[in-house]
Amino acid sequence: MSIREIPDIVVGRLPVYLRALTRMAQDGQLITSSKELGERLGISSAQIRKDLSHFGEFGKQGTGYQILYLVEQLQRILHTEAEWQVALVGVGDLGRALANYNGFANRGFRITAVFDNDPAKVGTTIAGMPVLDSSQIVDEIRARGLRIVMLAVPAGRAQEIANRLVEAGVRAILNYAPINLTVPKEVQVQYIDPVIHLQRMTFYVT
Amino acid sequence: MSIREIPDIVVGRLPVYLRALTRMAQDGQLITSSKELGERLGISSAQIRKDLSHFGEFGKQGTGYQILYLVEQLQRILHTEAEWQVALVGVGDLGRALANYNGFANRGFRITAVFDNDPAKVGTTIAGMPVLDSSQIVDEIRARGLRIVMLAVPAGRAQEIANRLVEAGVRAILNYAPINLTVPKEVQVQYIDPVIHLQRMTFYVT
DNA sequence: TAGATTGTTAATCGATTAACAATC
DNA sequence: TAGATTGTTAATCGATTAACAATC
Numbered sequence: 001m002s003i004r005e006i007p008d009i010v011v012g013r014l015p016v017y018l019r020a021l022t023r024m025a026q027d028g029q030l031i032t033s034s035k036e037l038g039e040r041l042g043i044s045s046a047q048i049r050k051d052l053s054h055f056g057e058f059g060k061q062g063t064g065y066q067i068l069y070l071v072e073q074l075q076r077i078l079h080t081e082a083e084w085q086v087a088l089v090g091v092g093d094l095g096r097a098l099a100n101y102n103g104f105a106n107r108g109f110r111i112t113a114v115f116d117n118d119p120a121k122v123g124t125t126i127a128g129m130p131v132l133d134s135s136q137i138v139d140e141i142r143a144r145g146l147r148i149v150m151l152a153v154p155a156g157r158a159q160e161i162a163n164r165l166v167e168a169g170v171r172a173i174l175n176y177a178p179i180n181l182t183v184p185k186e187v188q189v190q191y192i193d194p195v196i197h198l199q200r201m202t203f204y205v206t
Numbered sequence: 207m208s209i210r211e212i213p214d215i216v217v218g219r220l221p222v223y224l225r226a227l228t229r230m231a232q233d234g235q236l237i238t239s240s241k242e243l244g245e246r247l248g249i250s251s252a253q254i255r256k257d258l259s260h261f262g263e264f265g266k267q268g269t270g271y272q273i274l275y276l277v278e279q280l281q282r283i284l285h286t287e288a289e290w291q292v293a294l295v296g297v298g299d300l301g302r303a304l305a306n307y308n309g310f311a312n313r314g315f316r317i318t319a320v321f322d323n324d325p326a327k328v329g330t331t332i333a334g335m336p337v338l339d340s341s342q343i344v345d346e347i348r349a350r351g352l353r354i355v356m357l358a359v360p361a362g363r364a365q366e367i368a369n370r371l372v373e374a375g376v377r378a379i380l381n382y383a384p385i386n387l388t389v390p391k392e393v394q395v396q397y398i399d400p401v402i403h404l405q406r407m408t409f410y411v412t
Numbered sequence: 413t414a415g416a417t418t419g420t421t422a423a424t425c426g427a428t429t430a431a432c433a434a435t436c
Numbered sequence: 437t438a439g440a441t442t443g444t445t446a447a448t449c450g451a452t453t454a455a456c457a458a459t460c
Contacts, residue, residue, distance in 0.1 A: 050419085
């Protein structure tokens with residue numbers, strides 16, 4: 001297999017596979033098959049095998065996949081064997097919840113810097129970290145070499161801050177503000193907006 | 207246009223169009239084109255016109271789309287003209303942030319019931335609502351006729367609660383627990399897991 | 413061996429896009 | 437009228453699936 005372009009849609013499924021496999025491992029399961037994993041995820045077994053085949057051969061005919069081995073391989077493929085340090089901008093209710101969320105650590109991420117522009121919050125401590133002033137975003141992110149940021153500020157401020165994150169060399173932004181960001185194409189953006197998901201569902205609910 | 211099946215992927219883009227159009231309207235803009243909207247969203251103009259064509263004709267040649275009219279139509283299509291009452295299960299940090307989030311109201315949703323199984327939380331007030339005991343989920347949701355639930359409980363409890371939500375007649379679950387739920391096919395499920403999005407991005411970040 | 417399951421090929425299916433007549 | 441943009445068709449592109457040889 002040569003240096004082939006991996007479809008985005010395939011990349012998008014890998015973390016879902018990883019999450020399900022990790023859970024199986026936690027439950028003490030050692031081996032699974034594309035059939036079993038597919039049934040659990042509502043995906044065809046052929047699709048799982050095809051997706052994995054973009055990256056190598058990880059299974060054994062007649063047997064299936066060693067879960068721990070496949071987990072390792074997916075972590076390597078997704079670049080999450082080592083822990084990423086992540087900055088958080090915006091310490092409202094949501095930002096606070098993210099800072100305190102303990103589900104990041106064992107999946108490859110750790111929030112190590114938090115920013116807010118509210119003078120009443122700057123200098124206080126959240127999840128053991130001092131809240132830094134948003135004016136220091138560029139300097140601090142550069143100094144710490146951070147590449148990934150979670151953005152939990154109001155919609156009206158998101159684009160302006162995104163611009164500064166790009167300036168600081170950030171490569172990936174997880175945007176919780178309900179607004180589309182414009183960034184250079186080498187910067188990854190993912191969106192989390194619960195209303196989008198709710199509206200997707202209400203289409204089908206009468 | 208007859209009773210044709212609308213592709214899921216099309217339905218998934220409509221809320222994104224709606225969000226962008228709503229923002230344009232807030233900015234005082236009256237008219238837009240598929241070209242302008244597409245550029246803002248990073249989508250081709252042809253795709254936007256094709257998507258909308260599943261539901262009717264909303265534009266005018268040479269001119270484009272009346273933003274307010276298109277917003278109304280999308281709200282109608284997505285079934286969000288009237289406000290949906292939503293239940294929230296799980297009042298940890300995240301649940302609390304959701305209960306206090308003021309971005310739901312003007313987009314068609316309102317949390318009107320909150321549940322938790324922690325005796326220390328039951329009976330307290332969150333965002334003006336009493337925290338109800340999780341043991342009452344089925345009865346309360348049935349009594350109030352709720353159809354949509356946000357699930358913000360630990361992964362280990364999510365499937366069990368989902369089962370009870372299904373029993374209570376819930377039709378749509380927005381699941382924040384990092385685990386795949388198994389539900390009957392007539393029940394909609396959407397997932398929000400920040401780590402999935404982060405891992406999708408780190409694939410591209412070296 | 414018999415049964416199970418992989419990785420891969422080719423066929424099918426579905427989504428996106430280019431192009432353009434219609435028309436504002 | 438000239439320019440712009442829609443809605444739609446047909447072509448292209450890409451993703452999913454069925455099927456099966458290989459083999460554990």
